[in-house]
Amino acid sequence: MQIFPFVVVAWILGVGLYGVVTSRHLVHQIICLIVVQSSTYVLLLGVGYVTGAVAPYYFDVPNHTPAVDPVVQACTLTDVVVEAAVTALLLAFAIQAYKRFGTLDPQELAELKG
Amino acid sequence: MTPGQRRWIFVAGGLGLLAFYLWGLSGLPGFGNYPGPYGPAILRVAVAQTNATGVVSAINFDYRGFDTVGEEFILFVAATGVATVLRMLRGERERPALDEAAGRDVPATSSAVRMVALLFTGPVVLAGWWLASHAQTNPSGGFQGGILLATAFILVYLSGEFLVFKRLSPADLTDVVEAAGAGGYAAIGVAAVAMSLPYLTDFLPLGQVPGAVSSSGTIALISFFVGIEVAASFILIIGELLEQTLLIRQEG
Amino acid sequence: MTTLAAVQTPYTVPTAMMDILQITLLVLVAAGATAVVLIRAHVRQVLMLSIYGVLLAVLFLAFQAPDVTLSELVVGAVALPIIVLLTLAKVRKREQ
Numbered sequence: 079m080q081i082f083p084f085v086v087v088a089w090i091l092g093v094g095l096y097g098v099v100t101s102r103h104l105v106h107q108i109i110c111l112i113v114v115q116s117s118t119y120v121l122l123l124g125v126g127y128v129t130g131a132v133a134p135y136y137f138d139v140p141n142h143t144p145a146v147d148p149v150v151q152a153c154t155l156t157d158v159v160v161e162a163a164v165t166a167l168l169l170a171f172a173i174q175a176y177k178r179f180g181t182l183d184p185q186e187l188a189e190l191k192g
Numbered sequence: 193m194t195p196g197q198r199r200w201i202f203v204a205g206g207l208g209l210l211a212f213y214l215w216g217l218s219g220l221p222g223f224g225n226y227p228g229p230y231g232p233a234i235l236r237v238a239v240a241q242t243n244a245t246g247v248v249s250a251i252n253f254d255y256r257g258f259d260t261v262g263e264e265f266i267l268f269v270a271a272t273g274v275a276t277v278l279r280m281l282r283g284e285r286e287r288p289a290l291d292e293a294a295g296r297d298v299p300a301t302s303s304a305v306r307m308v309a310l311l312f313t314g315p316v317v318l319a320g321w322w323l324a325s326h327a328q329t330n331p332s333g334g335f336q337g338g339i340l341l342a343t344a345f346i347l348v349y350l351s352g353e354f355l356v357f358k359r360l361s362p363a364d365l366t367d368v369v370e371a372a373g374a375g376g377y378a379a380i381g382v383a384a385v386a387m388s389l390p391y392l393t394d395f396l397p398l399g400q401v402p403g404a405v406s407s408s409g410t411i412a413l414i415s416f417f418v419g420i421e422v423a424a425s426f427i428l429i430i431g432e433l434l435e436q437t438l439l440i441r442q443e444g
Numbered sequence: 445m446t447t448l449a450a451v452q453t454p455y456t457v458p459t460a461m462m463d464i465l466q467i468t469l470l471v472l473v474a475a476g477a478t479a480v481v482l483i484r485a486h487v488r489q490v491l492m493l494s495i496y497g498v499l500l501a502v503l504f505l506a507f508q509a510p511d512v513t514l515s516e517l518v519v520g521a522v523a524l525p526i527i528v529l530l531t532l533a534k535v536r537k538r539e540q
Binding site: 079082083086089090093094096097102103105106108109110112113116117119120123124127129130131132133135138139140143145146151154155158159162165166169172173176182 | 453454456459462463466467470471473474477478480481482484486489490493496500503504507508509510511512515516519520523524527528531532534535
């Protein structure tokens with residue numbers, strides 16, 4: 079349990095990168111990019127975890143109860159929303175590439191010119 | 193470069209990445225033994241200093257408010273980028289909106305979908321609004337509430353026609369609301385500067401009870417602005433994509 | 445800094461139970477990520493992406509992060525699949 083979450087992070091990263099590299103369709107590539115991004119969320123939350131602690135919300139728990147690290151949670155939370163918008167931008171580029179070149183195969187797109 | 197060669201280069205690069213990752217992993221103190229000084233230091237003083245029981249939102253909008261301004265502007269720029277990239281190109285023409293409603297050759301939406309979407313629109317709006325206004329008490333905040341509000345508009349599209357969606361969220365109004373959200377956040381920071389405090393200092397009265405809706409000063413206000421900005425961004429993005437799918441078509 | 449022993453709140457469970465829960469969810473997330481990458485059919489991949497988003501959200505809940513759970517649930521299970529489906533519809537329409 080000491081290193082298992084980080085092993086899973088490395089696995090998700092590797093699998094996502096494999097999908098990006100060997101993909102034949104731009105939309106499939108973008109979805110694999112989403113998987114790669116999600117591995118970083120798991121990594122951030124795994125680093126800040128404290129065994130036996132509660133969530134950092136003191137609404138109904140007495141003050142100064144040991145809690146998990148709130149800073150990494152703040153980073154991850156804005157990250158999730160912002161990367162969805164960036165993915166939408168990437169998909170807009172994919173639509174325009176299809177309109178322009180007629181194909182969504184990244185290996186064919188690399189050879190087209192102008 | 194053949195796919196086989198590509199695969200070998202990927203394996204070589206992946207092994208290098210794995211080596212660096214294992215080297216970094218050996219310096220970590222293990223899962224669950226977070227030692228760092230930053231987290232416990234903030235937890236010790238957060239509730240007393242900001243009167244907010246939601247420490248994560250206090251960090252997002254007060255202690256590290258400057259980072260969140262940056263993230264929000266990334267969102268703003270991404271939504272603007274989608275609207276710019278998906279503009280009508282030369283050689284395309286927009287189908288008149290009436291034509292879209294009458295001559296669609298797709299099967300009609302089932303009544304079950306329309307009924308469920310109609311029933312859920314009200315509660316989703318309520319839930320999104322509640323989340324966006326309670327950042328300082330519970331696990332909630334502007335980002336989550338904003339996306340839920342955008343989902344409510346998608347439910348409107350599902351329960352009716354695309355025209356209703358366009359009428360309820362005209363492009364001009366969405367642009368204005370998005371800009372108001374982003375600008376409002378920056379303006380709160382500038383208002384602090386106008387009182388000769390550092391940028392984005394929490395200058396509003398902090399309230400009596402920690403964790404009430406009216407406590408914690410600017411955190412609640414900033415969370416509201418972020419909520420409407422995120423909602424407007426996503427409505428804009430999805431509206432653009434829907435327009436592309438339904439209205440715009442190639443000449444000839 | 446006090447030692448971080450397990451505290452008694454209304455929400456505590458034994459550490460062993462929490463460990464088992466987290467290990468199960470991590471294995472499920474790894475399997476979900478593999479499934480998302482290996483599926484090549486478009487609409488099926490989007491559905492698997494939605495399920496993966498829900499699995500991630502539950503994992504974040506087990507990591508004591510309810511805020512991130514809310515974000516990931518709405519974004520990963522609703523907003524992202526809708527955006528990808530609309531793109532696929534646009535691309536497929538031109539193919540006809």
